[in-house]
Amino acid sequence: MLARVPKVDLSRLPRPRRKGADSAERARVRAERRLAVLGAMFALAYLTVGGRMAVLASSEPEEPRGAATLDAPILSTRADITDREGRILATNLATDALYAQPREMVDPARAARELARIFPDLEEAELLRDFTGARKFLWVRRQISPEQVQAVHDIGEPGLLFGPREMRLYPNGALAAHILGGAGYGREGVDSAEVIGVAGVERFFDARLRDPVRQDEPLALSLDLTIQAAMEEVLGGGMALMNAKGAAGILMDVRTGEIVAMASLPDFDPNQRPPVATKGDPGDSPLFNRAIQGVYELGSVFKIFAVSQALELGLVNPQTMIDTQGPLLWGRFRINDFHHYGAENSVTDVIVKSSNVGTAHIALMIGAARQREFLGGLGLLEPTHVEMAEAPTGRPLLPAQWSEISLLTISYGHGVSTSPLHLAAAYAAIANGGTAVSPTLLRQENPEPGPRVLSEQASAQAVEMLRQVVARGTASLADVPGYEVAGKTGTADKPRPSGGYYDDKVIANFAGVFPASDPKYVLVVSLDEPVETSGTEPRRTAGWTAVPVAAEMIRRAAPLLGLRPKVEVAVADGVTAAAN
Template sequence: MIGPFKTRRRPFAYPGEEIRLTGDTPSPRPTREPDASTKGLETGRLRLLVTACLFGLAFSVITGRLVQLMVLSSTGTSTVATPSEAPPLEARMARADIVDRNGLVLATNLPTVNLVADTRAVPERDLMRAIRVLPTLFPDLTSEELADRLVPGRAFVYLRRNLTPIEQQAVNDLGIPGLHFERAERRVYPAGRLVAHVVGATDIDNQGIAGIEDAFDDRLSSSEKPLRLSIDLRLQHAAHQVLSDAIDHFEAIGGAALVMDVHTAEVLAMVSLPDYEPEKIGEASEDARFNRATLGVYELGSVFKVFNTALALDAGLPLTDTFDAAKPIRIARFTITDFHPERRALSIPEILMHSSNIGSARMAMVVGPERQQAFLKRMGLLDPIPFELPEVGRPLVPQVWRDINAMTISFGHGLSVTPLHLITGVSALINGGTLHPPTLLKTDPATMPPGQKVFSEQNSMRLRAMMRLVVEGGSGRNADVEGYYVGGKTGSAEKQLKGGGYAKDSVLTSFIAGFPISDPQYVVLVILDDPKAVKGTYGFRTAGWNATPAAGRLIAEVAPLLGVTPTHHSPEGHFDATVIRQVGLKVEDGEDKHLAAR
């Protein structure tokens, strides 16, 4: 600042140099009393300084409040909610991810914000403006709905959840006091409907309400460690695509498909169609939310003859025993017939290959109802199956097990089970006879429980040979996949009517298969709900024309992904010579051929 007097400038000198001043040393200046104008100038300067300080303090307060509202409130939890109305988000641990067996994410969280209001802090004029303006930002909100929520004096009101950044900014720009942003998390499902019935879904509060999300809600809410499932997303995609194509092609109303490891009972793929988007479960129909693979309880028809044949082997019946299938069986008011009658006596392998209801019924009566019931219970078919999903059906079992029940159950009528029951039981029959509970969690073979022995290894080998016979020369020919040595069984059952009886024009078809059947590693199941006869099926809608080729395609898709090496060999070395001869497998030129019984 330039003062009223001039001063003499002191010359610059490096350290150690002497400074000499020329001229006379100025004498002290005389002092004088400040006049009135000088006092006024100093007073004005003081007032300006005080005013500047006040303005600076005011701007600091305003800036701090803006930072609190725009930054802290948008990224932190609203502090106006009471514990009973909305628990602080910091008190909740983030929900853990759900991943497939290879670590691919099936369910995870995305950070988001919810719009909440404290109407105690909203002036009446702004309250009316909020009711009028917010519907223009959120068309799903109505002024009437907001008027019901924005009641003066309420401390905490949810207005809308999961705002996008653009929506959050738009609300912020309104400048309405009392509107706050609560930090939240939104559950998302990268695989979408592909795993809908496995993973399930959460509600608006991120709490599990279906599938794994429901069954493991406490575990997912209290741990950050991902929950690893047995599902292989690659196989899940293949099963979903194959089943979807089959439903479209055969004009079915729905279906299910499963792939299981026969040695661990791990479910590697599980699809139920129709399905839904997990993030929109509230918009899904009841039919779409229904899990046909685990909750649906069905009479499965002739596919159940696998258990009846296993029962005969378990009871010690020789493979060469024959049973009269020349004419229908009449018992009480029922008549048991064959779809394609052979009209002659059939051996045990032939009964399975030709899917004879008559032969199956006679075979069951030789064993007896008591032993049949005990065997099926040992196979886990009469009780709810232990599984990690809450959506598991209970078998429908006869209250009294009479001769007629034993006969109809032998070919898959009169006993209703879930597809999960079926694939778990068949896995035990073909893996050497050990029953493992099915699981949706990845299993460590080193710590896996030993399982329950329910069938002998010798009988398991015999049954596998007969299942191969079905694919070579029976109704399962359309499931044969070159190089993978498939063995299985078809099933076609008239659907039950709600009021009792059976629909003559509606069927449930299925095909279950193990591969390679000489040394099974995996088992697949395909079920179609009410397929139609279409071009190429010659008027037929039974399993051999729809579920069977779908299962074959599924095996062709998943076998390479599972690392199963294609082979071209005869059954020699896998089935002993006696079984090959008795079952009807013929070794010819190094290839396995069917020795047709006429």
């Protein structure tokens, strides 16, 4: 008998959902999420734009500048550089570039022959290879003169073409070459090329000089062209007369740090800047700037720093007697003087006679920590911040540990190496009443005084000691009548690359201030390996080599600087002499 199956109410069973309904629901949720994200992005964008508008509304208006892109036009403009009187030191000149399209040439052999005749530095065989090879384009010369343009035109070759160019011109040739540095071409095309700075102030101020907004605003330097010319002429003559391999000179305003003239020899013509040397000693290259990049042990010119600091600290006065009995023994080291100066000398005579032993005794009173702090305040322990691309490379060489023997040797100019520009800035601080200066190549209108490193009293005492060095000491040949020259000599043995020092090679320096009664300028002259041979024995010390060169510079430059000489008028007995 079959069992009965109960009836089921089909209307009460859940209906199966359709597959399409699930997909629609998921799509709706996704759409809602996307709309939410999109709305948030729009809100953020509005907030960003609104915030930027608020910033712009509250800021000072300025000229908008477009960002450079690869498709930006090549700008060949470059502002002039002038001296402090507005005389042109560097400017742009319209010229032409010469290029070739070999596939358009009718007679490549004749073109190569004629170009080699017009440009003797080009090789005919090499030109012919280029003109008959696979090249479609080549530069022949980046810039040529109008006369050369006409000569190439006369060849009559359709494959030789010209493109307009701006070239950098230095109308004074090699004058101030190391300061200006030079320029070359950056991005270039057939119709134009960028003129960019490659060294010196040209490179340091490259962005400013290339700014189209400021192309009619010359860059005014602190240099005086006439004094720069006088310095280079005197320095070149002195270098030849003293048989030196190199020379440097700096003339600086003691209060502003403005460099009125600065020279390094040998030099070069920035119109035809030589290539960078890849072999040998970089210091032998004419591109090497001895005034900034040349860091040397400068010798006894450093002694005034130790004495000035001792005066400032109240440890001595100009009449204090100092032990000068030599040698001074310090461990295995012996410190001697060039001559025997007796058992004791006054502080003034320690400077006048240039006693290493006496200066070392004064340094012992100061101590290594205070010495380092003082020399740092004078700017002698870091590169100068002068506006030249080469300035960071003139980093002083300091002892690894500033020990007590370092304290002694540094006091008389050994154990630390600095540049002539460092020395000029430090002497300016000593002479100007005791405020530090930062060397600059820009003309200063209203400069702010630097931090005080020395009291006015100590400064005046130091200058008077330097005056005595010229009046009756090692720098007597610097006593130019009427200009009250004060200064100090320094002769330092040159170090050997393998260690130790040469017996017959020195760096001779003179650091001078004038006029001593109211210091206005500091002059530094440095000669590399000088030998004065007028006597029976060769003489290398600074008193015989650097000092006469410095004296001639002062004699030439002082009138150009507007300084009137003080003239002693000889009169009969009973009448008072007057100084004008």
